Amino acid sequence: MAVLAPPPEPVVAAATTTGGWRRRLSGRRTRFGLLNATPVVVYLLILFVYPIFSTLLLSLKGEDGGFTLHWYTDALTGTSLDILLITLRISAETSVISLVIGFLLAYWITRLRPIWAGLVMLVVVVPHFISALVRTYGWIILLGDHGLVNETLMALHVPGAPFQLLYNELGVVIGTTSVMLPYTVLLLYAVMRGVDRGLIAAAASMGAGRLVTFFRVYLPLVAPGLVNAGILSFILCLGYYLTPALMGGPKQTMVASLIDEQVMKNNQWNGASALGVILLLLTFAGLLLLRLVKSVSEAAKNRGAA
Amino acid sequence: MIGLRDSVAGRVVLAVISLLVLVFLGMPIVLILVTSFGSDALGSFPPESWTMNWYQQLFADGSRWPAALALSATVAALTTVFSVALGMMAAIALVRSDLPMRSAVYGLVLAPLVIPQVVVALGLFLLFEPAAMLGSPIAIALGHTVLATPIAVMILMATLKGIDERLEDAAASMGAGRLTIARRITFPLAAPGVIAAAIFSFITSFDEFFISQFLSSVDTITLPVQVFNVLQFDVDPTVTAVAALLIAVALVALGLVSLLRRFGTGKQGGLLPVDVPAGGDTK
Amino acid sequence: ACGSGTSRSSGSGGTSSKTLVVRNSGGAYGDANMKAVLEPFMKETGIEIKVINPNYAQMLAQIKQGRPQFDLIDNSMIDFVKFAKEDATQQIDYDRLKTAKNADIAKNLLTPTAVGKNYWGSVMAYRTDAFGGKKPSSWADFWDTRALPGNRSLQHLDADIPELEFALLADGVPLDKLYPLDLDRAFRKLDEIKGSVKKYWDTGALPGVLLGRREVDVSTVWHGRLNDLIKQGQPLAYVFQGARRQSNGWAIPKGAANLDAAYQLIDYSLRPEVQARFAEIYPMAPVVPAAYKDMKDEVSATLLGSPKNLDTGFDADVEWWVANDDAVTKRWQEWARV
Amino acid sequence: MSELHVMSERKSPLVLAPDGIGIGKSLSVTKVRKTYGTMTAVDEVSMEIGAGEFVTFLGSSGSGKTTTLMMIAGFVEPDSGSIVVGGRDVTRLAPQKRGLGFVFQQYLLFPHMTVSENVAFPLELRGLSKQDIRNRVGETLEMAGLSRFARRRPRELSGGQQQRVALCRALVYRPPVILMDEPLGALDKKLRDQLQTEIKRIQRELGLTVIYVTHDQEEALVLSDRIAVMRDGRIDQFDTPQELFERPRTPFVADFLGAANFLPGTVESDGAVRLDTGGVVRTRRHDHAAGARVQAAVQPGRLAVCAPEDGFCTGIVETVTYVGTLVRVTIRPDGAGSTIRLEIPAGRAPLMGDRVGLTADPDDVSVFDAAGTGG
Amino acid sequence: MSELHVMSERKSPLVLAPDGIGIGKSLSVTKVRKTYGTMTAVDEVSMEIGAGEFVTFLGSSGSGKTTTLMMIAGFVEPDSGSIVVGGRDVTRLAPQKRGLGFVFQQYLLFPHMTVSENVAFPLELRGLSKQDIRNRVGETLEMAGLSRFARRRPRELSGGQQQRVALCRALVYRPPVILMDEPLGALDKKLRDQLQTEIKRIQRELGLTVIYVTHDQEEALVLSDRIAVMRDGRIDQFDTPQELFERPRTPFVADFLGAANFLPGTVESDGAVRLDTGGVVRTRRHDHAAGARVQAAVQPGRLAVCAPEDGFCTGIVETVTYVGTLVRVTIRPDGAGSTIRLEIPAGRAPLMGDRVGLTADPDDVSVFDAAGTGG
Numbered sequence A: 001m002a003v004l005a006p007p008p009e010p011v012v013a014a015a016t017t018t019g020g021w022r023r024r025l026s027g028r029r030t031r032f033g034l035l036n037a038t039p040v041v042v043y044l045l046i047l048f049v050y051p052i053f054s055t056l057l058l059s060l061k062g063e064d065g066g067f068t069l070h071w072y073t074d075a076l077t078g079t080s081l082d083i084l085l086i087t088l089r090i091s092a093e094t095s096v097i098s099l100v101i102g103f104l105l106a107y108w109i110t111r112l113r114p115i116w117a118g119l120v121m122l123v124v125v126v127p128h129f130i131s132a133l134v135r136t137y138g139w140i141i142l143l144g145d146h147g148l149v150n151e152t153l154m155a156l157h158v159p160g161a162p163f164q165l166l167y168n169e170l171g172v173v174i175g176t177t178s179v180m181l182p183y184t185v186l187l188l189y190a191v192m193r194g195v196d197r198g199l200i201a202a203a204a205s206m207g208a209g210r211l212v213t214f215f216r217v218y219l220p221l222v223a224p225g226l227v228n229a230g231i232l233s234f235i236l237c238l239g240y241y242l243t244p245a246l247m248g249g250p251k252q253t254m255v256a257s258l259i260d261e262q263v264m265k266n267n268q269w270n271g272a273s274a275l276g277v278i279l280l281l282l283t284f285a286g287l288l289l290l291r292l293v294k295s296v297s298e299a300a301k302n303r304g305a306a
Numbered sequence B: 001m002i003g004l005r006d007s008v009a010g011r012v013v014l015a016v017i018s019l020l021v022l023v024f025l026g027m028p029i030v031l032i033l034v035t036s037f038g039s040d041a042l043g044s045f046p047p048e049s050w051t052m053n054w055y056q057q058l059f060a061d062g063s064r065w066p067a068a069l070a071l072s073a074t075v076a077a078l079t080t081v082f083s084v085a086l087g088m089m090a091a092i093a094l095v096r097s098d099l100p101m102r103s104a105v106y107g108l109v110l111a112p113l114v115i116p117q118v119v120v121a122l123g124l125f126l127l128f129e130p131a132a133m134l135g136s137p138i139a140i141a142l143g144h145t146v147l148a149t150p151i152a153v154m155i156l157m158a159t160l161k162g163i164d165e166r167l168e169d170a171a172a173s174m175g176a177g178r179l180t181i182a183r184r185i186t187f188p189l190a191a192p193g194v195i196a197a198a199i200f201s202f203i204t205s206f207d208e209f210f211i212s213q214f215l216s217s218v219d220t221i222t223l224p225v226q227v228f229n230v231l232q233f234d235v236d237p238t239v240t241a242v243a244a245l246l247i248a249v250a251l252v253a254l255g256l257v258s259l260l261r262r263f264g265t266g267k268q269g270g271l272l273p274v275d276v277p278a279g280g281d282t283k
Numbered sequence C: 001a002c003g004s005g006t007s008r009s010s011g012s013g014g015t016s017s018k019t020l021v022v023r024n025s026g027g028a029y030g031d032a033n034m035k036a037v038l039e040p041f042m043k044e045t046g047i048e049i050k051v052i053n054p055n056y057a058q059m060l061a062q063i064k065q066g067r068p069q070f071d072l073i074d075n076s077m078i079d080f081v082k083f084a085k086e087d088a089t090q091q092i093d094y095d096r097l098k099t100a101k102n103a104d105i106a107k108n109l110l111t112p113t114a115v116g117k118n119y120w121g122s123v124m125a126y127r128t129d130a131f132g133g134k135k136p137s138s139w140a141d142f143w144d145t146r147a148l149p150g151n152r153s154l155q156h157l158d159a160d161i162p163e164l165e166f167a168l169l170a171d172g173v174p175l176d177k178l179y180p181l182d183l184d185r186a187f188r189k190l191d192e193i194k195g196s197v198k199k200y201w202d203t204g205a206l207p208g209v210l211l212g213r214r215e216v217d218v219s220t221v222w223h224g225r226l227n228d229l230i231k232q233g234q235p236l237a238y239v240f241q242g243a244r245r246q247s248n249g250w251a252i253p254k255g256a257a258n259l260d261a262a263y264q265l266i267d268y269s270l271r272p273e274v275q276a277r278f279a280e281i282y283p284m285a286p287v288v289p290a291a292y293k294d295m296k297d298e299v300s301a302t303l304l305g306s307p308k309n310l311d312t313g314f315d316a317d318v319e320w321w322v323a324n325d326d327a328v329t330k331r332w333q334e335w336a337r338v
Numbered sequence D, E: 001m002s003e004l005h006v007m008s009e010r011k012s013p014l015v016l017a018p019d020g021i022g023i024g025k026s027l028s029v030t031k032v033r034k035t036y037g038t039m040t041a042v043d044e045v046s047m048e049i050g051a052g053e054f055v056t057f058l059g060s061s062g063s064g065k066t067t068t069l070m071m072i073a074g075f076v077e078p079d080s081g082s083i084v085v086g087g088r089d090v091t092r093l094a095p096q097k098r099g100l101g102f103v104f105q106q107y108l109l110f111p112h113m114t115v116s117e118n119v120a121f122p123l124e125l126r127g128l129s130k131q132d133i134r135n136r137v138g139e140t141l142e143m144a145g146l147s148r149f150a151r152r153r154p155r156e157l158s159g160g161q162q163q164r165v166a167l168c169r170a171l172v173y174r175p176p177v178i179l180m181d182e183p184l185g186a187l188d189k190k191l192r193d194q195l196q197t198e199i200k201r202i203q204r205e206l207g208l209t210v211i212y213v214t215h216d217q218e219e220a221l222v223l224s225d226r227i228a229v230m231r232d233g234r235i236d237q238f239d240t241p242q243e244l245f246e247r248p249r250t251p252f253v254a255d256f257l258g259a260a261n262f263l264p265g266t267v268e269s270d271g272a273v274r275l276d277t278g279g280v281v282r283t284r285r286h287d288h289a290a291g292a293r294v295q296a297a298v299q300p301g302r303l304a305v306c307a308p309e310d311g312f313c314t315g316i317v318e319t320v321t322y323v324g325t326l327v328r329v330t331i332r333p334d335g336a337g338s339t340i341r342l343e344i345p346a347g348r349a350p351l352m353g354d355r356v357g358l359t360a361d362p363d364d365v366s367v368f369d370a371a372g373t374g375g
């Protein structure tokens, strides 16, 4: 059950005493939350946490069965570390680019008539019904040295053409971005729809130009969506391997490919688990950082307002 | 009722950029479609001669494609139902309540996206194998739901945040129960998000490889597994015909969704998760 | 449609279960097997066969659970060495294989836990319209980017063992002196070509596309992958000189439910006529020399393992590869990244 | 139509109630309290409301009216205290189970439904037949002058039209208790008069219990059986309009209802007040001892102008403002003290600069402690 | 602070204006028209507003007030017509370039900013120093009684508090023209009086041009230099309050401003009106010919009770309602005709059932065609 009052500020809500806890748990909003959260939590405990637990424990087990951290040192040194770093970089690049493009597209869609908006969404979404393996052949035809893009550029005598658009980092980012775009577009669209256009009018009434209105009003209002979309595409990208493998070169190996290779060829789960745990920790650390940044900027703002 | 128009120049620039991006996104698919009618598919482009050969092979006797397509569609549909239901509840809990240990729950929900899929797949195998559920579409769907739910939750959370929750309160004040509120208020208002979540749940399942592979049995091969098997070692242009077919199926399915919405609500709506913007005029 | 490990294993114990479940990699290879081997076998014996396509890790997981869904594995011999190390496969009882006994199959294909059945191999392929009439004919030519300028493609480690042997051959190592491989020398030689390698292909289908789209002019390729394209008129050709041969074979997993039928099928598949029948529809070569006797020359000429072509290539030393896999993998990854 | 009534449980159909028997429920609020952080929005408010009573919350902006209503409806959980509706403790009950109706200050129309769909919604919940719904919705919209807009979406309506839809949506299903948060605030006088009459009629005919929030004193006085005057999260006085107006218990109430003039002075032995400005004003009965410092309070409308020698106080007319039927006059009293405001019929207005005296009926003069400043 | 003024262009800093020189701009609206589908929201409205003038739009709900304001501000594009601000045609200009201020009916506070950030926003746009902004924001919030809430978010405020923030946000930067759409609608009388005074003070001191929308006649009369009475998308009359009230040009205006009583009758040769109920009522000058069917209109506050024999009309007192300072009386006239409403000082109220006569000053009686029904 939703309640009219907005949720109390975290500071206020932080019930530290047990008495506070008991009161919180007895609140209708709390019970409602527990009721709704229980299915997914139980589901994930049974189908996710429990089954992978023993596998993840392997990351702490040596070949002889004893405790070891060497899978972690392995994962954090040499090639593995390189791969981890490149994965983070590609994921970051991808999520930034797909946020920017996704933002533009989503905004455009909010300004279109429903029928056109629907068609645009179709174009964005439909490619994803096709296996990445197959889609790649389309990319080759489009982006290859003799692909349509380069042929066109050469026909136009663009200096430097043909450009290498595949089998390097650019190729990977093109591929992963195209995969992540639908997520960012649809997510941002859902958020943008909720923005009261009247607020834009309000800013304009005070003489705010388009840029100011955009940065001071529109952007903050869709910021939660941007954060969500950014997190989602970043995380999805972290675990993505097909497109990078298909559209990148050997320097663009992603962690998921590495894991896949270790497991599928060598039945080597320990290292794979270590990498998985590291990804998990990195993600949580990232989320924590986000929250920290948010509360620090909030605090700074409050201090400024004082 | 109040809104600010975008400037003409801005609109033009935005449209041009957007169209370019769209062409870029759609082009590979168009190219594959064209290729699928070429006699030397995957060999040259544009094709030197045309053929329906690959489509015939798709439905030839002994072809595994129809079964794989049917299985994937079934599994994806189940996954969609599971993960949208779970995701909606989770999103409501995360956005609309005072949930104790909210961050922990959020972290748990996101974790399946980060853990390598092979690891998840092995875990599910170890869970379902003793239960004699290998090859069961339900088992595969339950597995895919683990991956699809986080995505659904993310999308639905963003959507819910954009909906004035006091509207739900208004309905409650008239005596609407929680289900009624969900059905009549939250869902219609969240429709774009719900449909987006459904689409991505479907796609997540439809495109998933490891879990499908690990949970497969003698007669259950999903489409991605079949595509992988086919392309792993050989050049088989039949996949282009499969791709073309899938595009058709996707278009029909998405078209149906919009029709259903139109008839369901009696309102003029768009094709996909698009609705008249809630916040202002449409122009 | 819910065949499950549990229900099968409960009936384990020889002949009680009528169905034989065969694992192979599916795809065109699986289709050809079905047509040339499995279907005729079913017709002849009345034994029903089902095919399943789990991959390596998945098979191991099933075997370790004690209830593999399959009775017979059709896979690359190199994987069987790994299986043996994992103690996942049974000792082959050669007494139960009448056909194999005197078929003159190469020794390295009759291992304690696996029986080879079809040769395949990695070869060079190139666009015939690429080098202005010049044709590469050896790995040295592949490496000679000055004489034959153009993009190359080599196989990625994700697809199979790296192609170190080709580098050594290009560097002048004779065919019979390859093993044990000189890693330093091989990678030094690979350094030379690295700049021209546009893509390390990771699926068997890719070289055909890369060559067909003129992304590269010369590439390594699993022999046979280009046959259809060539038939359709694409200007592509193979070079057999220096081909690396490997073989697919049979092995029986621990816990297999239907041993008898498994042995029967192994034996059946090694009959010369069955071997030939398969080779005619799928470009893999029989391991039984007698199979070539009745085969048309056009066919046998295109097969890597035919007596005529046997000397142009070499057999991959799978024992060496498994023993050195980890080290090579690590080194290859590091090499490829810098 | 008016003889239909609604059960408090959702999904139950509307039931015919015999004429004249009220369906309203009694309400009892005990020491409810709500704090936001360090801010106390509602501070131990208690009140007993009888079935079928029309009660208004009157109070300045931010005094806790909406918050109190929200707690009664169940949208805000009180930190402490209890709420009983029709004998049943609903303090921890979900809003949808309380069987109340609500008109929200911000309307909260469903943007995805048309006007008639919005109004039909509560009826659909109660399982009425299509035909009944159509009739009821039609009648209700008609009453509010909205028939032409039945098929519009809320965002295609003007502010006042939206507010009327919100009112219709709450009235249409006749909940036994209706909470209305400034339901007519955006309407012009004519419409407001008309809808006040309708609300009152429906409330009377069905015996509904209504809690009404308004910032319009006149509206409160016209509609209410009793008025609760709120200030800073507390109820200053809860009384009939007449009582409130004539016997305000605090300077705040006196001031809030009529923007009273406060005249400081000292109690004489006969109970009259000698003003600091000199004159003596006779007052209503009070229990301040002789010699006590007090302030005498008089509403601007209860002061009359007279010859300077006849008044309890004299001064110069400073401003005369024309406000339609009435004229507002401010007078600067001789000696010290702040200006005194009067509202008098237009015909009897003095001219600016006139020297005048002031008189008042003793019954219209309240006496308060000097401490109270009249908020 | 009050001597600061704002240029019409964004980003330009606030500029000191010499005291007494108005910074307001003139405004000219010519035949603007806006239709939504088949609905005409605003129908060829024209008006000239002088620099520094305070103009109020008064009109019933849905009459097109907000729409007209929106067109002036540039948020709604007129289908036809033109709008000139300070001599410059702005009809096709983007809102942010028009240099106007706006208080929206729905407040439209920025939810992601605190109260003080909301109010500071327009100042930041104009590049004021941090210190200046802090001071200006502080003063403005102080004026509206919001200082305590400076660091809250809008959703943590009561309805009236939010409305005041919206007002502050528009006043703080002193735009030369401010459009206000019911800016005080959610406030109680006391606060409203106080803020009316502030608005008026600021407007006068800086010579701002203000267009104000209200549904409150009294507010309109108090604040405005001129009032435009709107009905169904048109302006019925655009005049000074006094003119409007005393010489309404249409029955609608008469009715809307004071809920006039309309008495049907026939014009006599001397210009007086013989009512259908019998008596003769003297009226203000009019140009209806003798024998014409007309209706005489009198505001309830302009009627007085007298002995039955002295009145132009007699009747029985039907209801007497207590509304504070005044008493509302309805009288059922002898013979036919609808009830007549009076508002008279509480002291002079008749009793229910009394037979009374009615009189009125001839200057308070307007005469209209019989056709006009008075809306």
Ligand SMILES: Nc1ncnc2c1ncn2[C@@H]1O[C@H](COP(=O)(O)OP(=O)(O)OP(=O)(O)O)[C@@H](O)[C@H]1O
Residues within 6 Å of the ligand: B001, D155, D156, D157, D158, D159, D160, D161, D186, E036, E039, E040, E041, E059, E060, E061, E062, E063, E064, E065, E066, E067, E068, E105, E215
């Ligand atoms: N977006 C719209 N679509 C259709 N009709 C509209 C739209 N906006 C306003 N209208 C109609 O135009 C008319 C004028 O509306 P407007 O908002 O100007 O009225 P208003 O005078 O401000 O009324 P109120 O006092 O109720 O706010 C109304 O009848 C309204 O229903």
Ligand SMILES: Nc1ncnc2c1ncn2[C@@H]1O[C@H](COP(=O)(O)OP(=O)(O)OP(=O)(O)O)[C@@H](O)[C@H]1O
Residues within 6 Å of the ligand: A005, A006, D036, D039, D040, D041, D042, D059, D060, D061, D062, D063, D064, D065, D066, D067, D068, D105, D215, E155, E156, E157, E158, E159, E160, E161, E186
């Ligand atoms: N969510 C909230 N967080 C913090 N303070 C709040 C919140 N909601 C209300 N308040 C504060 O509680 C007090 C009472 O608010 P409430 O909305 O009940 O006032 P109100 O009497 O309805 O006023 P108005 O007439 O202006 O609507 C106000 O001071 C307000 O600022």
Ligand SMILES: NCCCCNCCCN
Residues within 6 Å of the ligand: B233, C029, C076, C120, C159, C160, C204, C222
């Ligand atoms: N993991 C081994 C891969 C072997 C590839 N075999 C290619 C044979 C094609 N039919």
Ligand SMILES: [Mg+2]
Residues within 6 Å of the ligand: D065, D066, D067, D105, D181, E158, E159, E160
């Ligand atoms: Mg309120």
Ligand SMILES: [Mg+2]
Residues within 6 Å of the ligand: D158, D159, D160, E065, E066, E067, E105, E181
């Ligand atoms: Mg309006």
